[in-house]
Amino acid sequence: PGTETTSEGAAEATTEVDHVIVGAGFAGLCAAIKLAEDGEHDFVVLEKGGDVGGTWRDNTYPGAACDVPSQLYSFSFAPNPEWTSSFSPQPEIQAYLRRVASESGTLDRFRFGTRVEDATWDDEAARWTVRTTRGGTRETWSARTLVVGAGGLSEPKLPDIEGIGDFAGHLFHSARWDHDVDLAGKRVAVIGTGASAIQIVPEVQKVAGRLDVYQRTAPWIIPRADRTYSALERAALRHVPGVQRAYRTAVYWARETYVPAFTFQPGIAFPARKLAEANIARGIRDPALRKKVTPHFALGCKRVLISNTYYPALAADNVDLVTDRIARVTPTSVVTADGTEREVDVIIVATGFHTTDLPITEHLVGRRGRTLADRWRESGMAAYKGTTVPEFPNLFMLVGPNTGLGHSSMVFMIESQVQYLRQALRTMRVSSYAVVEPREDVARSWNDRLQQRMKRTVWHRGGCSSWYLDEHGRNTTLWPRTTFGFRAALRDFDAAAYAVRGAPAPLTPGT
Numbered sequence: 001p002g003t004e005t006t007s008e009g010a011a012e013a014t015t016e017v018d019h020v021i022v023g024a025g026f027a028g029l030c031a032a033i034k035l036a037e038d039g040e041h042d043f044v045v046l047e048k049g050g051d052v053g054g055t056w057r058d059n060t061y062p063g064a065a066c067d068v069p070s071q072l073y074s075f076s077f078a079p080n081p082e083w084t085s086s087f088s089p090q091p092e093i094q095a096y097l098r099r100v101a102s103e104s105g106t107l108d109r110f111r112f113g114t115r116v117e118d119a120t121w122d123d124e125a126a127r128w129t130v131r132t133t134r135g136g137t138r139e140t141w142s143a144r145t146l147v148v149g150a151g152g153l154s155e156p157k158l159p160d161i162e163g164i165g166d167f168a169g170h171l172f173h174s175a176r177w178d179h180d181v182d183l184a185g186k187r188v189a190v191i192g193t194g195a196s197a198i199q200i201v202p203e204v205q206k207v208a209g210r211l212d213v214y215q216r217t218a219p220w221i222i223p224r225a226d227r228t229y230s231a232l233e234r235a236a237l238r239h240v241p242g243v244q245r246a247y248r249t250a251v252y253w254a255r256e257t258y259v260p261a262f263t264f265q266p267g268i269a270f271p272a273r274k275l276a277e278a279n280i281a282r283g284i285r286d287p288a289l290r291k292k293v294t295p296h297f298a299l300g301c302k303r304v305l306i307s308n309t310y311y312p313a314l315a316a317d318n319v320d321l322v323t324d325r326i327a328r329v330t331p332t333s334v335v336t337a338d339g340t341e342r343e344v345d346v347i348i349v350a351t352g353f354h355t356t357d358l359p360i361t362e363h364l365v366g367r368r369g370r371t372l373a374d375r376w377r378e379s380g381m382a383a384y385k386g387t388t389v390p391e392f393p394n395l396f397m398l399v400g401p402n403t404g405l406g407h408s409s410m411v412f413m414i415e416s417q418v419q420y421l422r423q424a425l426r427t428m429r430v431s432s433y434a435v436v437e438p439r440e441d442v443a444r445s446w447n448d449r450l451q452q453r454m455k456r457t458v459w460h461r462g463g464c465s466s467w468y469l470d471e472h473g474r475n476t477t478l479w480p481r482t483t484f485g486f487r488a489a490l491r492d493f494d495a496a497a498y499a500v501r502g503a504p505a506p507l508t509p510g511t
């Protein structure tokens with residue numbers, strides 16, 4: 001795509017395109033498909049991995065599956081009659097994304113194996129300069145708009161534990177599973193008890209000789225209402241018009257009822273708490289172990305997890321749930337604060353992701369010459385409508401600040417943001433704007449209102465710490481209202497909230 005130009009004195013060619021999209025997960029793929037649909041064909045998708053899929057390409061751990069119902073976890077414009085169960089396993093989601101990408105006819109604009117080194121706004125040219133490396137080759141792209149769909153849960157966070165770097169056995173993060181390591185009969189440690197760990201533990205328990213699960217905070221876990229679709233159901237989903245949409249709509253509205261229950265009136269979460277307590281009682285007989293896994297914070301404060309197999313796995317003979325703090329790791333063992341040393345062959349760190357300190361923001365340089373990370377270090381992670389940021393013209397962040405969900409599908413949020421992007425591009429085209437940048441005052445009041453609302457939520461008041469909160473205790477990751485509220489807010493591009501600029505004056509010949 002684009003035009004290749006080599007500017008005088010520049011070391012490498014610059015390819016000009018209208019739009020650069022970063023990332024080929026749900027977000028980047030959605031943006032690519034919708035831009036192409038609007039006739040905006042001059043774009044490139046830069047993806048550091050070798051395939052589409054994002055988080056669903058990277059998280060290949062045993063047991064990986066979605067905890068959002070399948071019918072909701074797909075694009076509204078690309079329903080999937082192939083789902084085999086109500087909660088899809090990772091390979092099905094990855095296959096779905098591959099199919100959607102290949103049928104979209106946009107794959108020729110995807111550059112795999114391409115890492116974005118930095119992206120810098122050139123205010124005079126009103127363009128982003130995006131520098132990349134692909135293998136040993138450097139490439140530079142110049143684009144009017146930059147769409148960042150690099151994911152909010154994509155950069156693994158390793159625990160800061162003394163000696164962990166010296167461990168001589170195998171150690172890997174849940175999102176970078178090492179399939180070459182055979183766990184059969186091994187002594188394995190899993191650090192963490194979040195959404196990833198509770199899917200991993202039952203699978204590892206089946207094969208490991210011994211498994212130590214290191215729990216810092218017990219999570220709330222309700223039963224997983226999963227079931228395989230019957231042949232009749234699958235046939236109906238595939239062939240009877242409207243059935244799939246009816247399933248989707250039913251799940252969607254059921255999920256929206258969680259918003260007031262879990263976020264604003266924790267008391268209403270009482271039945272869910274009872275369900276979670278019954279889940280513990282059903283899975284574990286030993287009163288001491290039951291006590292260890294019973295959480296001490298309001299349900300909903302951290303992500304509510306779903307599993308039918310985690311508690312029975314913890315109760316198995318070859319598993320130990322360790323609640324003492326990890327003091328250090330030696331080349332052969334994990335040592336806890338009480339002085340106990342447990343020898344292990346493999347350590348699996350299921351310790352989550354960089355969420356409020358997204359690494360890509362260190363490499364996005366805005367109009368004032370500072371990085372987005374620097375801006376956010378000063379003001380906290382914040383964007384206007386979760387998508388655009390003052391000082392960073394023509395930048396659209398998909399899955400940006402305060403767009404995460406605890407209750408429903410991120411695909412819905414992504415589609416809402418892509419709708420906003422499309423409307424922005426239409427407005428720019430019709431009104432001949434070269435630059436749109438959200439106004440500081442408008443962005444501030446959007447975020448002030450959001451944070452005011454946040455104070456009433458269980459995420460602030462539920463007595464837990466979680467990746468939802470930044471170091472100042474502000475929730476800068478989740479959306480505190482209904483998803484249809486978000487969609488309504490992003491339906492149209494509100495140009496009045498933006499400082500806009502026309503096309504740059506053509507350069508005087510000879511300059």
Ligand code: N01
Binds near residue numbers: 161195214351
């Ligand atoms: O990560 P997490 P995750 N020493 O951050 C513990 C999505 N997701 O990968 O609770 C010891 O939730 C930490 O302890 P604590 C979903 O949105 C979805 O599991 O902080 N322990 C916690 O137990 C999810 O929320 C799906 O005290 C340490 C765990 O590690 C998000 O991804 C599946 C530690 C980290 O939990 C992240 O989930 C998987 C340390 N130094 C993920 N540092 C599905 O759709 C951290 N921990 C199914």
